[in-house]
Amino acid sequence: MDEKNASIARPLPPLTALRTFEAAARLESFKRAAAELGVTPTAVSHHIRRLEADLGVVLFHRATRRVTLTEEGRALHGPVRQGFEAMAEAVARLRRRPVRQVATLSATLAFTARLLVPRVARFRARFPGWDLRLTATDEPVDLLAGEADAAIRYGAGPYPGLEAVDLMADRFAPACAPHLGIRTPADLGRATLIHVDPLAFAPGASVPSWRHFAARAGLKGLDSAGGIAFNDEGSAIQAAIAGQGIALVSLVLAAGEIERGTLVCPFGPTLEGLTYRFVAPGGGGRPAAQVLRQWVTEEFAAHDNPADPESRRAARGATP
Numbered sequence: 413m414d415e416k417n418a419s420i421a422r423p424l425p426p427l428t429a430l431r432t433f434e435a436a437a438r439l440e441s442f443k444r445a446a447a448e449l450g451v452t453p454t455a456v457s458h459h460i461r462r463l464e465a466d467l468g469v470v471l472f473h474r475a476t477r478r479v480t481l482t483e484e485g486r487a488l489h490g491p492v493r494q495g496f497e498a499m500a501e502a503v504a505r506l507r508r509r510p511v512r513q514v515a516t517l518s519a520t521l522a523f524t525a526r527l528l529v530p531r532v533a534r535f536r537a538r539f540p541g542w543d544l545r546l547t548a549t550d551e552p553v554d555l556l557a558g559e560a561d562a563a564i565r566y567g568a569g570p571y572p573g574l575e576a577v578d579l580m581a582d583r584f585a586p587a588c589a590p591h592l593g594i595r596t597p598a599d600l601g602r603a604t605l606i607h608v609d610p611l612a613f614a615p616g617a618s619v620p621s622w623r624h625f626a627a628r629a630g631l632k633g634l635d636s637a638g639g640i641a642f643n644d645e646g647s648a649i650q651a652a653i654a655g656q657g658i659a660l661v662s663l664v665l666a667a668g669e670i671e672r673g674t675l676v677c678p679f680g681p682t683l684e685g686l687t688y689r690f691v692a693p694g695g696g697g698r699p700a701a702q703v704l705r706q707w708v709t710e711e712f713a714a715h716d717n718p719a720d721p722e723s724r725r726a727a728r729g730a731t732p
Contacts, residue, residue: 425466430492432459433471437481437489515700516545517708518555518563522646523688524548526665528564535707542703550644555693561700562692564708575694577705579712580664582685584620587649587666587675588658595678597629604657605639608648620660620683628681649675664688 424430435445436456446453464471471485481489519528524546535544553559556573569576588594594603610619622636639657642648649666652659653674661675662685669675690708692701 425463426459429459429463429466431496432456433463434489434492434496436460436472436479437485438493440478440480442479512543513541513700514543514545515539515562515704516547516560517704518547518549518553518560520550520564520566521548522644522649522662522665523564523566525646526649526668530668531711534711538707538710539703542700555691561698562690562704562708565689565691567686567689569689569691571689571691573694574691576689576691577709579688579690579708581687582662582664584660584683584685585663585677585680586625586658587661587670587677588652589655590673590676592655592658594658597631597679599678600631600634600658605636606648606651606657606659607639607641608645608659609641609643620685622660624683625660625681628683 432445432449432451432455435448436442439445439448442456442460443453446456449456460471467484467488469484470482471488472479473482517528525548528546532544532546535542547553547560552565553563555561555563564579565571565576566582586594586600588603592603594600605622607622610621622634622639625631626634626636640651642651645662645665648659649661649669651657652661652666653669660683663670663677663682664685666675670677690705692698692705
């Protein structure tokens, strides 16, 4: 143990006895000290006598109506009073600090990373008294049990005990890095197709696939099962950005890359996805849920729906 920690670990008299001593010394009266501390004068006298016995010194000269410090009492009073004043100031500083509230929002790994993380600064600016906690998981959390204040879910539910607010409908389209030079559906025959495991989607969802796309586009002879597969949408999008092939991407999740031109949607058609919904416990919900609902609905209402096939952002580089 170092010298600093050793000094703190030295045994001290009971804190109650020291506090009683400080009040009696400052007020020069056991009776007045008792009134300040909310105890009886007998209790004050008892604490002082125990402290004197513990230290082996006499701390007060006792008179009928007044007590005064002995030399030993004066030596003890200064440091004890400074200690209590320091503690009182530290407690006061903590009490003056504003109490921050926490709002916890759950969403999938891909939605959190791609749509929520870039917007965190705007949440802090919009609600400066709140701290945001993002819970990224592809497993639904139990909102009624308080595992999060609210969540963004994909699909129609049902969501028993929860209220749902529609945010935006999703669509899927082929997307790839511009340098691959893929321009028409006929180019798919020489391209590596990127797939997403159906388990990455909400249960019961109509999972977009290259087989569905080939049927919708009227393509014959396309090997819609070949290529590379990922168990999450985020990895599939990253693979497409890296030029590893062409993926059927969510136009919601890949909106930023499409807008910046790191991904292009060279042709259609687009495939329908499900709707992203904000869900929270019903009946008004917690204040945190109300804050999250306001932020999320404002945030996504303030931008073009990236899954809208007529959207400028989603259509950049695409052929109708």
